[in-house]
Amino acid sequence: MTKADWIAVDWGTSNLRAWVCDSNDNVIATPGGDKGMGSLDPSGFEPALLELVAPYLPDTGTVPVIICGMAGARQGWAEASYAPCPCPPPGLAQAATAPAIDPRLQVSILPGVMQASPADVMRGEETQIGGFLAAEPDFDGILCLPGTHTKWTHISAGEIVSFRTCMTGELFALLSNHSVLRFGMAGEGWDAESFRKAVSDAISSPQNLSAWLFGLRAEALLNDTGAAVTRARLSGLLLGLELAGTKPYWLGREVVVIGAPKLTELYAMALTELAVTSRQLAGADLSLAGIRAARNKQEI
Amino acid sequence: MTKADWIAVDWGTSNLRAWVCDSNDNVIATPGGDKGMGSLDPSGFEPALLELVAPYLPDTGTVPVIICGMAGARQGWAEASYAPCPCPPPGLAQAATAPAIDPRLQVSILPGVMQASPADVMRGEETQIGGFLAAEPDFDGILCLPGTHTKWTHISAGEIVSFRTCMTGELFALLSNHSVLRFGMAGEGWDAESFRKAVSDAISSPQNLSAWLFGLRAEALLNDTGAAVTRARLSGLLLGLELAGTKPYWLGREVVVIGAPKLTELYAMALTELAVTSRQLAGADLSLAGIRAARNKQEI
Numbered sequence: 001m002t003k004a005d006w007i008a009v010d011w012g013t014s015n016l017r018a019w020v021c022d023s024n025d026n027v028i029a030t031p032g033g034d035k036g037m038g039s040l041d042p043s044g045f046e047p048a049l050l051e052l053v054a055p056y057l058p059d060t061g062t063v064p065v066i067i068c069g070m071a072g073a074r075q076g077w078a079e080a081s082y083a084p085c086p087c088p089p090p091g092l093a094q095a096a097t098a099p100a101i102d103p104r105l106q107v108s109i110l111p112g113v114m115q116a117s118p119a120d121v122m123r124g125e126e127t128q129i130g131g132f133l134a135a136e137p138d139f140d141g142i143l144c145l146p147g148t149h150t151k152w153t154h155i156s157a158g159e160i161v162s163f164r165t166c167m168t169g170e171l172f173a174l175l176s177n178h179s180v181l182r183f184g185m186a187g188e189g190w191d192a193e194s195f196r197k198a199v200s201d202a203i204s205s206p207q208n209l210s211a212w213l214f215g216l217r218a219e220a221l222l223n224d225t226g227a228a229v230t231r232a233r234l235s236g237l238l239l240g241l242e243l244a245g246t247k248p249y250w251l252g253r254e255v256v257v258i259g260a261p262k263l264t265e266l267y268a269m270a271l272t273e274l275a276v277t278s279r280q281l282a283g284a285d286l287s288l289a290g291i292r293a294a295r296n297k298q299e300i
Numbered sequence: 301m302t303k304a305d306w307i308a309v310d311w312g313t314s315n316l317r318a319w320v321c322d323s324n325d326n327v328i329a330t331p332g333g334d335k336g337m338g339s340l341d342p343s344g345f346e347p348a349l350l351e352l353v354a355p356y357l358p359d360t361g362t363v364p365v366i367i368c369g370m371a372g373a374r375q376g377w378a379e380a381s382y383a384p385c386p387c388p389p390p391g392l393a394q395a396a397t398a399p400a401i402d403p404r405l406q407v408s409i410l411p412g413v414m415q416a417s418p419a420d421v422m423r424g425e426e427t428q429i430g431g432f433l434a435a436e437p438d439f440d441g442i443l444c445l446p447g448t449h450t451k452w453t454h455i456s457a458g459e460i461v462s463f464r465t466c467m468t469g470e471l472f473a474l475l476s477n478h479s480v481l482r483f484g485m486a487g488e489g490w491d492a493e494s495f496r497k498a499v500s501d502a503i504s505s506p507q508n509l510s511a512w513l514f515g516l517r518a519e520a521l522l523n524d525t526g527a528a529v530t531r532a533r534l535s536g537l538l539l540g541l542e543l544a545g546t547k548p549y550w551l552g553r554e555v556v557v558i559g560a561p562k563l564t565e566l567y568a569m570a571l572t573e574l575a576v577t578s579r580q581l582a583g584a585d586l587s588l589a590g591i592r593a594a595r596n597k598q599e600i
Contacts, residue, residue: 074521082522114518114522115518116522118511118515118518119515119518119519119522119523120514120515120518121517121518121521121522149480149514164511165511165514165515165518166510166511166514167479167480167510167513167514168510170479170480171510171513174474174475174478174479175474178474178478179467179470179474180449180467180470205545206506206507206509207506207541207544207545207547208545209506209509209541209545210466210467210468210471210538210541210542210545211418211464211465211466211467211542211545211546213467213471214420214449214465214466214467215418215419215420215465217421218414218415218418218419218420218421218465219419221374221421222382222414222416222419222421223419238510241507241509241510242510242511244507245505245507245508245509245510245511246511247507
């Protein structure tokens, strides 16, 4: 079996994914799993990593392992301090070293990026941004990275100039699974027209959000609204609220939406309602591209 | 032991509370417990009631039991259909009869109130409103009943004219206990100035809510903000959003806030920020007063 020359890892709160690369920088395996940072204490990271990559480690010599994401948080494997923006996506020179017992592992964790005012933080997205910039170094515009905590970032001259995080994804999950609205969400389906209407409602009158949320429950009780409508309207209300609050980012700019295709599609639909043209990119491979870029970056 | 002549019950989602009354209409006991509607199937209601009131039942004869609240929901003991507003708080003539095996129990459940457009529902609050109106029949103004699902109601000529429900309390509970913000909420305390500032922020710019929520997490990470500030700001942001959305209710009106004293105090503080004068009333006894009023009401 081909052995690893180096390994890239995207280690998030809920999952991790590794790319095992050979000496020609070809990916020879992409093991992954659910041992995210949220379920581990500091001593649990090395065993979780070995479980995935041990078969690819050579018998002797050291293998660089370069990690991005929540593994670098204060409660992670080793804290990688945030780089303050404006800044380019951090390179390997700024990485923290994580302790490893296995002598073959040489583990570095890339920093996240912080913004002092308004206070904001990212961990992992800066590496996807680095991957994007590796392919489009002269990009000047807005990157939107939807997820549990969606990031809107202004990119110019190879730097993250400023950014803003919205809790949209987490709010959707909480309300769908844990609130009184969960009773109306059993069942499949998606009503595109309800989504569009809700985006437009929330953009025009974001102050009504709290009442509209309970309105979903009342509609289900009084008018037997189905799950497809309730789910699409909940999603649209939350995304509309986000878009109302991030107008300084998208207004009159080029927006590239980076993430899982189902999610970027939703954002593109909502942006179309605002007459904003957007481009969609799959996020999964950008983490590897970003870790590669961080590894190759010359120290400044 | 004095026996019951009739029994009033406020049966909510999480709790129930009974008032056992003698033939002079004096309250002789107020048993209560946590067997709320949410934890019972239809066959569980009668045993849960008997557990509380059996000692007060006479050996023979029937005792009227009048219930308000979620016990009348579709998944409750027996469905009591909503009365459509505008309407006065419903009386006993509109109550549903619930099946009881014990021949001494004659169980009636008061209806909730619905609004067709915008779709909205209440169960239990209409009875507290009835209790309020029993004492102040000529009230013309706004009643605000804060809770998990806060109700804003316009009252005129003894009727519930219209109402609006906000999910503020449920959003606060979800975000405090289940979101990423929970990490910043361990520890006691309350920072009144942060609460006031947050109310004012959310009223001026409700569209920023989603970003401000994540900002609480970022502030905690970057600036070690304590739980007292985080909790007060979260509460203020959500209450400010609610007030921004319910402006048609409170603007230029008299507002009476009915509920648990800690909660009505918060609402009064927030309303003061808007130069709205409010009066606070404890909600607990209004349910009994409302059930009494429903019992005594002449059929129309």
